[in-house]
Amino acid sequence: MTVSNSEYLHKILLSPVYEAAVKTDLVKMERLSEEFGNQIFLKREDQQPVKSFKLRGAYNRISQLSQEQLDAGVIAASAGNHAQGVAYSAKRKGIKAVIVMPETTPEIKIEAVRNFGGEWVEVVLHGTNFDAASKYSRELAAKQGYTLIPPFDDPDVIAGQGTIAREMLEQQPDIDTLFVAVGGGGLISGIAVFLKQLKPDIKIIAVESDESACLQAALQAGKPVELPSVGIFADGVAVKLIGEEPFRLCQQYVDEVITVNSDEICAAIKDIFDDTRVIAEPAGALSVAAIRKYLQANPGVKNHQIGGILCGANINFHTLRYVSERCELGEQKEVVFATQLPEKTGAFRQFCSLLGGRAITEFNYRYANPKQAHVFVGLKLREGRKEFERITQTLTAQHYPVSDLSDNEMAKLHVRYMVGGRPIGLKNERIYSFQFPEHPGALMTFLDTLGERWDITLFHYRNHGAADGLVLVGFDIPPASQGDFDQHLEQLGYLFVEQTDNPAYKFFLSDIEG
Numbered sequence: 001m002t003v004s005n006s007e008y009l010h011k012i013l014l015s016p017v018y019e020a021a022v023k024t025d026l027v028k029m030e031r032l033s034e035e036f037g038n039q040i041f042l043k044r045e046d047q048q049p050v051k052s053f054k055l056r057g058a059y060n061r062i063s064q065l066s067q068e069q070l071d072a073g074v075i076a077a078s079a080g081n082h083a084q085g086v087a088y089s090a091k092r093k094g095i096k097a098v099i100v101m102p103e104t105t106p107e108i109k110i111e112a113v114r115n116f117g118g119e120w121v122e123v124v125l126h127g128t129n130f131d132a133a134s135k136y137s138r139e140l141a142a143k144q145g146y147t148l149i150p151p152f153d154d155p156d157v158i159a160g161q162g163t164i165a166r167e168m169l170e171q172q173p174d175i176d177t178l179f180v181a182v183g184g185g186g187l188i189s190g191i192a193v194f195l196k197q198l199k200p201d202i203k204i205i206a207v208e209s210d211e212s213a214c215l216q217a218a219l220q221a222g223k224p225v226e227l228p229s230v231g232i233f234a235d236g237v238a239v240k241l242i243g244e245e246p247f248r249l250c251q252q253y254v255d256e257v258i259t260v261n262s263d264e265i266c267a268a269i270k271d272i273f274d275d276t277r278v279i280a281e282p283a284g285a286l287s288v289a290a291i292r293k294y295l296q297a298n299p300g301v302k303n304h305q306i307g308g309i310l311c312g313a314n315i316n317f318h319t320l321r322y323v324s325e326r327c328e329l330g331e332q333k334e335v336v337f338a339t340q341l342p343e344k345t346g347a348f349r350q351f352c353s354l355l356g357g358r359a360i361t362e363f364n365y366r367y368a369n370p371k372q373a374h375v376f377v378g379l380k381l382r383e384g385r386k387e388f389e390r391i392t393q394t395l396t397a398q399h400y401p402v403s404d405l406s407d408n409e410m411a412k413l414h415v416r417y418m419v420g421g422r423p424i425g426l427k428n429e430r431i432y433s434f435q436f437p438e439h440p441g442a443l444m445t446f447l448d449t450l451g452e453r454w455d456i457t458l459f460h461y462r463n464h465g466a467a468d469g470l471v472l473v474g475f476d477i478p479p480a481s482q483g484d485f486d487q488h489l490e491q492l493g494y495l496f497v498e499q500t501d502n503p504a505y506k507f508f509l510s511d512i513e514g
């Protein structure tokens with residue numbers, strides 16, 4: 001369903017969201033503004049009772065229902081911020097809401113929805129993934145007469161999110177460039193359709209995680225296209241397909257799309273914390289990640305009025321371990337690399353002296369053969385990436401070959417913790433990274449399917465507080481049984497990527513004679 005662009009102005013101006021949501025502050029990020037010589041403002045959607053903007057769209061949509069529809073109740077499929085927005089709205093309105101989530105949903109997310117919805121909410125667990133839960137919600141809606149509340153592809157949801165733009169225009173009318181996170185596109189289209197009609201000169205920049213850039217893919221293809229898979233770190237924006245109506249509005253109004261990686265998102269969580277003492281969730285920090293990236297790439301941009309939206313703060317506390325580990329890499333204040341050292345007394349010391357007193361953040365050393373050792377090094381930088389080029393030249397001239405691993409996800413996630421142990425005579429080892437659903441039984445399923453036929457030669461897992469666990473596994477697979485193995489992999493059904501050719505694996509872990 002589409003409505004005219006001018007009709008959106010009415011919907012936004014007349015929206016009753018303030019019956020449930022609050023008008024949030026727009027704060028100046030003093031530190032970041034100072035660092036880049038611009039005025040940078042942040043819209044504090046973490047101040048909403050559900051700690052994200054999602055309440056606006058859900059409440060506005062529910063407010064448009066007839067009394068009969070309200071009496072019949074509403075339904076939504078979501079384990080995230082949308083679920084909390086719908087649950088809170090239902091309680092506020094005094095109507096029944098059914099929230100469908102996958103059976104694998106962590107208890108903490110189920111609890112959050114129950115807390116916001118109280119007696120008005122029924123949580124139904126169905127299927128092992130989001131697509132199955134979503135299909136079931138549509139079936140239940142048809143069968144029980146519930147109204148489905150979509151997360152983004154709906155004019156009233158879009159208009160609800162658009163109320164943010166109305167507040168920002170009042171709070172800081174001079175903003176000239178606005179960065180907005182995109183998942184399914186509801187937030188940015190509501191904001192853009194309002195601002196671009198009233199202030200056509202404003203530049204609107206869409207920000208996507210590089211692991212779920214469905215708007216960028218759609219703009220390139222000229223129509224919404226489904227991504228084969230999405231990354232889960234920024235789970236609030238992990239959407240495979242941009243909504244139809246958001247796509248229509250984005251095509252018309254979005255000036256540019258910027259993608260950011262996980263390390264840049266972690267750096268932005270730190271930027272936001274440093275300026276406001278608020279901890280954003282990964283999706284909630286996207287706009288600040290893009291502001292830093294944009295201003296670093298365009299040093300001539302000065303004295304601009306720049307806006308970003310801290311759109312959510314529902315982070316699992318344990319994710320912070322990962323965030324703190326990655327933020328310096330994202331800010332380009334740290335690098336990680338591999339090198340070789342001669343196996344002799346004093347070599348480590350000599351190597352360190354070449355680093356010019358810079359702080360070593362990590363040093364994993366392993367004897368490789370009588371002549372040399374392989375080393376994984378983390379190093380703090382003082383002036384950014386350019387400085388690392390100079391360090392590389394110095395080290396290479398002194399016969400320490402440098403292989404930069406700062407962008408190597410497998411090296412950063414697993415290999416850094418496992419350096420050492422290159423076996424001899426393991427010619428048929430193959431390495432896979434897996435996405436394990438984070439629930440008891442996932443490991444047993446894995447072992448039942450693959451672990452009894454093939455020798456597991458390596459297994460590394462570290463909890464990052466996410467809904468899925470990232471695991472690196474090695475198997476000894478005789479070539480004759482590779483086909484059989486592939487069939488079992490298929491049967492397992494977990495997302496996986498083969499990593500046998502990954503240079504970090506080859507350098508630190510593969511057969512020494514291979």
Ligand SMILES: Cc1ncc(COP(=O)(O)O)c(C=O)c1O
Nearest residue numbers: 081182183184185186187236312
């Ligand atoms: C914190 C956060 N940021 C951004 C988004 C993206 O919003 P949209 O799907 O409307 O693009 C979401 C969606 O749930 C979210 O929860």
